[in-house]
Amino acid sequence: MIFLSSPHQHGGNTIQLTMFSVIIALIPAAMVSVYLYGWLAVFLLTTCIGISLLTEYWMLRWMGKPTKPVWDGSAGLTGLLLALTLPAAVPWWMAIFAAVFAIILGKQLYGGLGHNPFNPALAARVVLLISFPLHMTSWIVPMHMDATLNMYDFVTSLQFFFLGPDAVKQTWDAITMASPLGYLKTELGQGVTVSQALVNYNYSTLHAFIGREAGSLGEGSALALLMGGIWLMARHTISWHIPISYIATVAMFAWVFNMINPDVYAPPLFHVLAGGLILCAFFMATDPVSSPSSSIGKIVFGIGCGVLTWVIRTYGNYPEGAMFAVVLMNMVTPLIDYYVRPRVYGYKRGKKA
Amino acid sequence: MFDLWDKVQQVLHINTPRGFTGGIVHQNQYKITGGDSIVASPLPDMLVHPIKQHIGDPCEPIVNVGERVLKGQMIAKAQGYLSVPIHASTSGVVEKIEKHLIPHPSGLGLTSISIKPDGLDEVDESLHPLPNYRSVDIVELRERIRHAGLAGLGGAVFPTFVKLVHDQKHPIETVILNGIECEPWLTCDHQLMIEKAHEIITGLDIVMYLVDAKQGIIAIEDNKPDAVTVMRKTLKDMGLTDTVEVKVLPTRYPQGGEKQLIQAITGKEIPAGGLPLHIGVISSNVGTSKAIYDAVCLGEPLTERIITVSGDAVPKAVNMSVRLGTSVRFLLAQVGVTGFDDIKIIHGGPMMGELMVDADVPVVKASNGILAMHKQSIMRAHHDEEPCIRCGDCGEVCPAGLMPNLLAQHCKEDQFERAQDYNLFDCIECGACSYVCPSHIPLVHYFRYGKGQVAQIQREKAFAEESRMRSEKRDARLAKELAEKEEKRRIAKEKKEARAKALADKQAAEDATLSVEAENANENADKGVAKAVDKSEEAS
DSSP: OOOOOSOOOOOOOOHHHHHHHHHHHHHHHHHHHHHHHHHHHHHHHHHHHHHHHHHHHHHHHHTTOOSGGGGGSHHHHHHHHHHHHSOTTOOHHHHHHHHHHHHHTTTGGGTSTTOOSSOHHHHHHHHHHHHOHHHHTOEEOOTTTTOSSOTTSHHHHHHHHHHOGGGGTOOHHHHEEOOHHHHHHHHHHTTOOHHHHHHHHTOOHHHHHHTOSOOSTTTSOHHHHHHHHHHHHHTTSSOSHHHHHHHHHHHHHHHHHHHHOTTTSOOHHHHHHSTTHHHIIIIITTOTTTSOSSHHHHHHHHHHHHHHHHHHHHHSSSSOOHHHHHHHHHHHHHHHHHHOOOOOTTSOTTOOO | OHHHHHHHHHHHTSSOOOOOSSOBOOOSTTOTTTTOOOEEOOOOSOEEEESOOSSSSOOEEOOOTTOEEOBTOEEEEOOSSSOOOEEOSSSEEEEEEEEEEOSOTTOOEEEEEEEEEOSOOOBOOOSOOOSOGGGSOHHHHHHHHHHTTOBOTTTTOOBHHHHOOOOSSSOOOEEEEEEOOOSSSOOHHHHHHHHSHHHHHHHHHHHHHHHTOSEEEEEEETTOHHHHHHHHHHHHHHTOTTTEEEEEEOOOBTTTSHHHHHHHHHSOOOOTTOOGGGGTEEEEEHHHHHHHHIIIIIOOOSOEEEEEEEOTTOSSOEEEEEETTOBHHHHHHHTTOOOOTTEEEEESOTTTOEEESOSOOBOOTTOOEEEEEEHHHHHHHTOOOOOOOOOOHHHHHOTTOOOHHHHHHHHHTTOHHHHHHTTGGGOOOOOHHHHHOTTOOOHHHHHHHHHHHHHHHHHHHHHHHHHHHHHHHHHHHHHHHHHHHHHHHHHHHHHHHHHHHHHHHHHHHHTTTOHHHHHHHHHHHHHHHHHHHHHHHHHO
16 A cells, blocks of 8 residues: 555645646736737747647657646746747747747756756747847837738738748838837937937837837736736735846836936836836746745845846846846756745744754 | 624734744635534443553553453553553453554554453542642642643643643743644534533643643634634633633634744744743643543543544544544444445544554544545545646745755755755644645655654664774773783783893803803893793783
8 A cells, every 4th residue: 555644635736727827817918919919929829839839749758758747738838938028020930949949958858847947938038039139129010000011911921920021022120110128228329318218219108008019929018917917926826026026126226226317227117117027027037947936035036137137128238138137047046045045933044953 | 793803803913813934724624523512432342542642651551461440540651751641441351462553654553451341431539539729739730630641632642741840940921722723624622612611721720820820822713713702701701811811813724733823822933942831831732621620620530532533434524522442443433434445544634644554543642533535535635746846835835934845855865964954853744835735746745754764864873873882992992901911911021031130140140250151041041031922922
């Protein structure tokens, strides 16, 4: 007989439940992306999710492991997250490459679920950004603006997705625009003040909040992301520690420096709503596998992400730093887990057994 | 009345317990026997008393096979300080004293005294009642509590008398009565508080008298409002409202753990390696309190206790008053469980209880519940282990503030030094971490394994150390003997040499004129020394 140790009752939470809750929480953001980028968003989402699942299946089969974990939701979630971080300009082969990379090099080679040091989706995204900077920093004009590329048209979108802009008789310049962060970076480089640059860009905080600015598929709408994120926090699927400390740190830095010199440093609200910060804070940095497990460690992690994000955005070469920040902090996770531990009952803080 | 005022207090944080770290909410889960009156279990045809039913040293039987014993008669006496005696729970004849299965997951046995009841239930009246306990010397009261075999009935069975010390260095201010009962399914304390409120409070008063405490607190979770009402009413009737108060705590597991309860009520933590009395608190289970009353005011030793017999395979769950030594099979037959093919039996609650390998185990002092569960429902909790996704839920619910996922990983990989660095031995095995784990990792199982292995390693180390010391002693002894021998030899040699020299000198003096002869004599003397050395070597 097998020896069974107490407890003999279980709360009923499963990996599958956790993963599918996150997938459900991302549905609003995915829907906004379809509204903004039409069929291109649909193609990217299906490609990334489908290829992730297929790669996971083949990888597990090839390694002679049981293939049941394909359905635990983690591979699907990786695909979905990956798609939401990609710009709509990404062609089919790049999406496939990213999904395959995320699953094989980001996850399975380390030993599968629970062993990856980086968030697989983010790792793949970083590789794409460094390898194909043109596609990864070209932001297609969303549909509600005067988009020259009709992404609500299935055939046009399909041609663009597979053959590129030439197939639909367009040039990159005609169909793309700068994201608020990228625009600000360029303008600041030319000596324009922050407020002037934002006016030139026609930036609106409200538009950034409800998701009408150009950007990657899923990062546009803070509203949709917050809906999902707060639902996850209410369900205790993710804890508040990482998102709150992360966003608060970015806002704090932005606020302090904006007070010092408002001409060079962007205001806090702009930083919080711009780029992938909210997506990263609620869905990427909270990836349980690659973030610390103790609450206090999570706060340290969140603060680290916040500092790095702000520093990269302000002083780095890249306009957006959220994803680099999270990947960099992923590397520090084991260290945080080792040094930052909760206080054990009956001990004074800092004192070990 | 209860709901409103307590809710207001909780919301406004007035006079409320401060809670404890971590924990999970079961909220009344499966407490199907809550409010069911206690029924007495009938007399079984055999009562089995294992000789160790408490934490500490096992007892020594003091009866012989074939001897007739009375109910309440001591049948095994305490051995050592941390030990309490065991009493017969009915009158009858000692049938055998041999190994019998005990409620332990290993399925191993322990020497037990089996008594065949004669059905007369004759009581041994050697302990006279002490209803006016306040006029009795505390030393005598404490001895009485020890003599009556009292050990914590909440499940830990720590000898009660040990806690009841009136120590000048650590004056006890607060006595906490634990009526939390946070395990799902179990309701024995709940019902006991409703039916025996007077006895419980008197027991508390005895404890407060013993340790000279000023304040008594009865802690009850808010899922037992009827018990709160009864206890408060009884307190008023007894006129003890000045010193004793009932505190209602929000339902949360493992609030019934001593450390957690004390933290929740006083906000203080028991220092690592310390005892509650170090922060001026002692706590005791309500069942123990009632048993103290029985032992002191009625002169009855601990021979029966209240047990919840429940579980999803039980057709008619009950709270039962059971004689210690009754077999679990007999108990389950009372509630309609006869076939055991598809059933697993848990001794205790589902969170910390142990799975029994057999139904033929006796009820002991630690038994607060017997649960008969369908195999499927148990197996659902023991789902196949999946990889850890490091979600950290386990750490969030850990009442000890540990990092269970990392700790389990170290235990699993046999890195016990690391595990100890992560405070392995501060785990209280409450099971909250395993309960919330989405990957169904049996974390507590790994901790138990780790603790067992570390204990084993320490035993081996101690043994090795002892052997090393022994061998070092032997070496030292041999070296000393050798040195002594050498010394003797040296002295003998010196003496011989001196003698030879003296002889030579003498001869030289005698034959000073003949140098050739003198030389011969010298040679002889040398030979003599060589011979002497040879001889002494032979001797050694």
